Amino acid sequence: MEDRSLKSYLLGPGPAIALSVVLLIASFLLTPTAQNSEVFGNYYIALIIVNVGGVVVLGVLATLNIWNLIRQFRAGVLGSQLTLRFVGSLAILTLLPLIIVYFFAVNFLSKGIDSWFDVQIEQALDDALLLGQSSLETIKYDVLEDVRYAANRVARTNSALGMARLMDELREDGGFIQISQHSNTGRILPPWSSGLTGTLVPDAPDESVLGTIRRGLDYAKIEPVSGGGLQLRVAVSIPQSSPLRVLQVIYPLPLRHSRLGASLQSATAEFERLKFLRNPLKINFVITLSMVALMTMLIALWIGIYLSRKMVAPLGNLAEGTRAVADGNYQTQLPVMSSDELGVLVESFNEMTRQVNNTQTALTQSRQFAQEQHGYLETVLTHLSSGVMSFKANGQLRTHNSSSDRILNTNLDQFKGGTLDQLIEALPTAMPLFTSIRNHIAQSEPEWSQQVVLQSRQGRQTLICSGTRLPDQANEGTGYVIVFDDASELIRAQRDAAWGDVARRLAHEIKNPLTPIQLSAERIRHKFFDQIDPNERINLDRATRTIIEQVESMKSLVNAFSEYAQPVQLKLSSIDLHQMIHDVLELHKHESDQPSYVFDFESDLPYILADQTGLRQILNNVILNSRDALMDIPDAQTEVITYSAKIKDRLHVILKFVDNGPGFPEKMLEQIFEPYVTTKNKGTGLGLAISRRLIKEMGGEIRAENGPLGGAVVIIQLLASTEKISIASQASVGNSLEGPTT
Amino acid sequence: MLLSLLWLGPQIAHADFSVLSGNANIDQGSIRINAELDLALGKDPSEALLSGIPLMLIVHAEIYKLRTKLWKHKIQSWEYPYLLNYHQLSGRFSIEDQLTGEMRTYGTLVDALNVLSVVHISEKMAIPIANDEHLYARLKVQLDKSNLPQPLNLISIFFRDWRNATDWHRWKIAH
Numbered sequence: 001m002e003d004r005s006l007k008s009y010l011l012g013p014g015p016a017i018a019l020s021v022v023l024l025i026a027s028f029l030l031t032p033t034a035q036n037s038e039v040f041g042n043y044y045i046a047l048i049i050v051n052v053g054g055v056v057v058l059g060v061l062a063t064l065n066i067w068n069l070i071r072q073f074r075a076g077v078l079g080s081q082l083t084l085r086f087v088g089s090l091a092i093l094t095l096l097p098l099i100i101v102y103f104f105a106v107n108f109l110s111k112g113i114d115s116w117f118d119v120q121i122e123q124a125l126d127d128a129l130l131l132g133q134s135s136l137e138t139i140k141y142d143v144l145e146d147v148r149y150a151a152n153r154v155a156r157t158n159s160a161l162g163m164a165r166l167m168d169e170l171r172e173d174g175g176f177i178q179i180s181q182h183s184n185t186g187r188i189l190p191p192w193s194s195g196l197t198g199t200l201v202p203d204a205p206d207e208s209v210l211g212t213i214r215r216g217l218d219y220a221k222i223e224p225v226s227g228g229g230l231q232l233r234v235a236v237s238i239p240q241s242s243p244l245r246v247l248q249v250i251y252p253l254p255l256r257h258s259r260l261g262a263s264l265q266s267a268t269a270e271f272e273r274l275k276f277l278r279n280p281l282k283i284n285f286v287i288t289l290s291m292v293a294l295m296t297m298l299i300a301l302w303i304g305i306y307l308s309r310k311m312v313a314p315l316g317n318l319a320e321g322t323r324a325v326a327d328g329n330y331q332t333q334l335p336v337m338s339s340d341e342l343g344v345l346v347e348s349f350n351e352m353t354r355q356v357n358n359t360q361t362a363l364t365q366s367r368q369f370a371q372e373q374h375g376y377l378e379t380v381l382t383h384l385s386s387g388v389m390s391f392k393a394n395g396q397l398r399t400h401n402s403s404s405d406r407i408l409n410t411n412l413d414q415f416k417g418g419t420l421d422q423l424i425e426a427l428p429t430a431m432p433l434f435t436s437i438r439n440h441i442a443q444s445e446p447e448w449s450q451q452v453v454l455q456s457r458q459g460r461q462t463l464i465c466s467g468t469r470l471p472d473q474a475n476e477g478t479g480y481v482i483v484f485d486d487a488s489e490l491i492r493a494q495r496d497a498a499w500g501d502v503a504r505r506l507a508h509e510i511k512n513p514l515t516p517i518q519l520s521a522e523r524i525r526h527k528f529f530d531q532i533d534p535n536e537r538i539n540l541d542r543a544t545r546t547i548i549e550q551v552e553s554m555k556s557l558v559n560a561f562s563e564y565a566q567p568v569q570l571k572l573s574s575i576d577l578h579q580m581i582h583d584v585l586e587l588h589k590h591e592s593d594q595p596s597y598v599f600d601f602e603s604d605l606p607y608i609l610a611d612q613t614g615l616r617q618i619l620n621n622v623i624l625n626s627r628d629a630l631m632d633i634p635d636a637q638t639e640v641i642t643y644s645a646k647i648k649d650r651l652h653v654i655l656k657f658v659d660n661g662p663g664f665p666e667k668m669l670e671q672i673f674e675p676y677v678t679t680k681n682k683g684t685g686l687g688l689a690i691s692r693r694l695i696k697e698m699g700g701e702i703r704a705e706n707g708p709l710g711g712a713v714v715i716i717q718l719l720a721s722t723e724k725i726s727i728a729s730q731a732s733v734g735n736s737l738e739g740p741t742t
Numbered sequence: 743m744l745l746s747l748l749w750l751g752p753q754i755a756h757a758d759f760s761v762l763s764g765n766a767n768i769d770q771g772s773i774r775i776n777a778e779l780d781l782a783l784g785k786d787p788s789e790a791l792l793s794g795i796p797l798m799l800i801v802h803a804e805i806y807k808l809r810t811k812l813w814k815h816k817i818q819s820w821e822y823p824y825l826l827n828y829h830q831l832s833g834r835f836s837i838e839d840q841l842t843g844e845m846r847t848y849g850t851l852v853d854a855l856n857v858l859s860v861v862h863i864s865e866k867m868a869i870p871i872a873n874d875e876h877l878y879a880r881l882k883v884q885l886d887k888s889n890l891p892q893p894l895n896l897i898s899i900f901f902r903d904w905r906n907a908t909d910w911h912r913w914k915i916a917h
Binding site for chain 1: 789790792793794795829830831832833834836838843844845846847848849850853891892893894895896897899
């Protein structure tokens, strides 16, 4: 965060403005210094360094800004493209005139400086210099003649005293400052004469003077002296001197000549100096101008970047805000940075997003409410025992609840969106239901109710189905909702109740007169047996016996009906099914015509929850029915199978009797458990009905079917007990189970 | 621009100053340093001189005691500035001793530089110095660029032709 704020600060306007001000001041000071100004002349290099450093820093700042912009452009940051375009335009607008002005200024400076040095002035100065030198040459030759004359006189003088006097005389006559004799190596040979007070040693000739003399030439040169004057140094060899002696004279130029010479020298030197400094001056100006131009360019570039960013920022924000709204973020609010047209635009955007957000919130709330309602309805439908399905007008399945799956014993999820024709084809057992629905929809009936019977392996299923046309739905046409209930149990219960009523009536209406009939028959036999003709006794005896036997038979029948009609009172407990089967078969093992039994028992079969007496009765009924069915079958065999299975999240025990007999007649399969339905001549038809009633009361199921290879299959499904052992009498279960064998 | 100047610098042939030989000794409390120099001005400084721009040559001399290899203790130092000038009217080169004000003129630049090439320094020591094998005298000569006209300041930094200076040359002081 700190790095980011530091970077923002460095890229912000503060440092750049401060730097620009410093550089502008430095540039302002640089201009006079470039002209050799005395005021800032000593700081020229320092100012150049400050300017170069500033330009480098500005360059880095501008480069960073541009690089940042390019990076944002590549990253697709909104607004960066526009900013870059603005910066480019501003850069062109700034740089083009700047470059033109720069090259014009450089050219102008160069030409301007060159124009200072007029050719005529230079020529005039050269001529003046030549003239001055010529004038001095005249003096020089005059003095040289005087010195040559003096040398001859010195050569003729032998005595030391005379020589001293001569030297003074010659100096005074010639107007010399100094006259002296020197050896050929420059050593001073006294006496000498000097007009300057305090001069102890005369100014000796240097090697160039001596060299000239040695070559046999005379030496005469104008020399500048400290203080600005001019003097003439003349040296000649003293004739006939051996070794060679040199007479040197220093002659001061007349004051007027000296002043004119100094003035000429000064003017010439200044002109030459300026001429020499012309090119360095140009370089200095060009450097200064380049520095200022570069700095101006960078400052302009940076200002361009800064202003572009400032201008484009609201547009970038707007673009980002628009994108956010497109992405579904309706809470976007943009900062209003100005009160101009862009500010008004941003405020309008904010108002728009506020309104959209409010609408969206309301929409979300209503959608949430609808979802809650839908969830509520779905929960109700899910927990409804009735099956509910909805279809589109074209017969496509839209929704269904779990009860539909349960009743139709399928998973309708896989058929969602499927048409009724597809459902009919895929679910043949439910064909009557879907065919009925298709017909009603085809006839555009607004409402209907119908009973539909389905046949499945589980047996006959009676459905009460109601359909209603839904109100017109937008774009989906009219739909239908179908509600159906499995009324099989209800109908069966009603039938059972009817049978029970019949049984009770039979028991009441028939059983009551049976005993008087039987007693009357016995009394008739007893009273008239001895009174009638012996020949007729046989007939009487047969008739009365028949009456008594039929009455007994009717009593048994009535008792059976009575038992069926009586309410069942069960005492459920944990029972070992294997042991129970073994016990029941033990009772029948001495009977003739018993089929052989094959056992396929599941080891560790859980106990069942059942009534012991009722279960024994059920097993008896099934075993007797099996025996009767297999009476005339050679190698009759019944396979007894047990296993456990989880049905509807509850552990059950399944008991199967599978025989190799003729099986059930197909027509009777549906009603095999109905009262008074039997395949036997002597049966009451109540055994299986009572068994089913008992099993139902125990929470189980019983069904009958024919095996794939023929033969009857009776399947009993009972609840498994959670207790291991419930009754003490089952202590020897393990031993008993070992008993049953093929 | 500055880079181009830096690039141009080495391309131009230039003459430089160097110390050819020398010695130093102390006698009766006075230090004597004798040195022979090779002084040659490059094209630009020579042209500047002929254009009337005086050049200041400074001879630096120093006596120091070497304490360690890196630490030397300066005992005394001297500077001898000489102003080299050209007189257009007479066509002579002059050397003016800035300490004494004495001026000599020479017919050629070479003569003038030859005079400056022979250095004889004789100075009375401010404090007496004992005989010490770690006592050294050193000397260098340089063209003083601070006295140049302003337009030459920047150029004299970047152009090698203007970089006229010897390194420090040291001699063990003999007693």
